[in-house]
Amino acid sequence: MTWLTNTRPNDGGAVAPPQHPDYFFEHLYAQSVGLRSGFRQVRTNRAQIEIPRLLADGTANWTTEGSEIATSDPTADVLTAIPQKLAALSYQSNELVSDSNPSSQDMVAESLARAISLKLDLGFFEGSGTAPEITGLKNQPGIQTLDMGTDGAAISNLDPFADALGMLSGVNAEPGAIVMHPRTWRAITKLKETGTSNKPLITDGSGSPTERMSRAIYGVPVLLTSQISTTETHGTSTDATSVYVYEPSQVVAVMREGAQIDVDTSTAFSSDRTAVRVTMRADMVLPNPEAVVRIAGVVPA
Structure with missing residues (x-):
């Protein structure tokens, strides 16, 4: 070219x-x-x-045959x-x-x-x-927030992601992407199953820890960007960061x-x-x- x-x-x-x-x-x-x-x-x-x-959606009602259908506009x-x-x-x-x-x-x-x-x-x-x-996702009014605690916390298991996915499902949104800083992903890759297997939580298969890791959590693709801050102030912490879980079709980029x-x-x-x-x-x-x-x-x- x-x-x-x-x-x-x-x-x-x-x-x-x-x-x-x-x-x-x-x-x-x-x-x-x-x-x-x-x-x-x-x-x-x-x-x-x-x-x-x-x-807000309109509402539907069970209606007797021949009766007027109740009006309900979105x-x-x-x-x-x-x-x-x-x-x-x-x-x-x-x-x-x-x-x-x-x-x-x-x-x-x-x-x-x-x-x-x-x-x-x-x-x-x-x-x-x-x-x-x-205005980026961090500063958009009306988004849902899952707080890791007053002074923040390290990710020690996948529960925050299960909660975030559940929060999306609760508003009929379809989770399609998880975006985080590489620092966060590095910490997640170190998480191990409990017990004696020492197997990483996000290994593709069920075998050795040497297997390739899947860049997905609960089947939702994970994408990494250095453009997410790692110096957010959260209580007494000044090295906090955020993770974004969302339905991509509900984020509109206008070009x-x-x-x-x-x-x-x-x-x-x-x-x-x-x-x-x-x-x-x-x-x-x-x-x-x-x-x-x-x-x-x-x-x-």
Whole structure:
């Protein structure tokens, strides 16, 4: 792939062929844990978009034949998503641009996709909601919370996950993803069955501890991201983190248009460099906040 194609000087310098935004989004999807977990994605070309939200179902009643059916309308409103700009800028030596083979050009694309996807995940899970930052799951009103205790606690068994899954089932949500920091997963992989087997709790099979571990808990896929804080304050603890358990279809990622990729050879003319800029706009809304459980106050073992 020739993401930065430097033609000869009299041909106008570097260009970004139109197919590259699609390529960029493929890599963005692969590297963003939020998108990969199954967030429902909505594309728009508007500055804001309204997403319908069902607050309460209508009711059904046993009815005598020939009698009037009682009216019961669902209660609904709308959420307004306002995609915010997320951008990355990179400068490349013109010598590198002109002499690089496709693999080094791929490296530039991968680097920008990774920068965007990491910041996007930070917004999805930790976003403060203070403009221009979007509101992440941690700060979304109405989500369910499972607290590990006044000062937090280490995960010593899988009970918190059983509770979180039960909380989702209690509101008719279908658990589909568990997202946590790698530190938390590392602690979970060390949990052992009680007794003398010394077998890890999450080993795929029923045999030796050397068997491969399944990155799933109670059959629900586990995804890891470094963009979840490990320095949350929870009571007296200042090294707490959170785990998110949710139904992915109830988390809506709103993307405004596609990624805009621009290449400019004049901005850094005096230093003989080419500027590459990527911009995109995104927001996140929760039609059913109760379909998200935050396990809060997880501290190191």
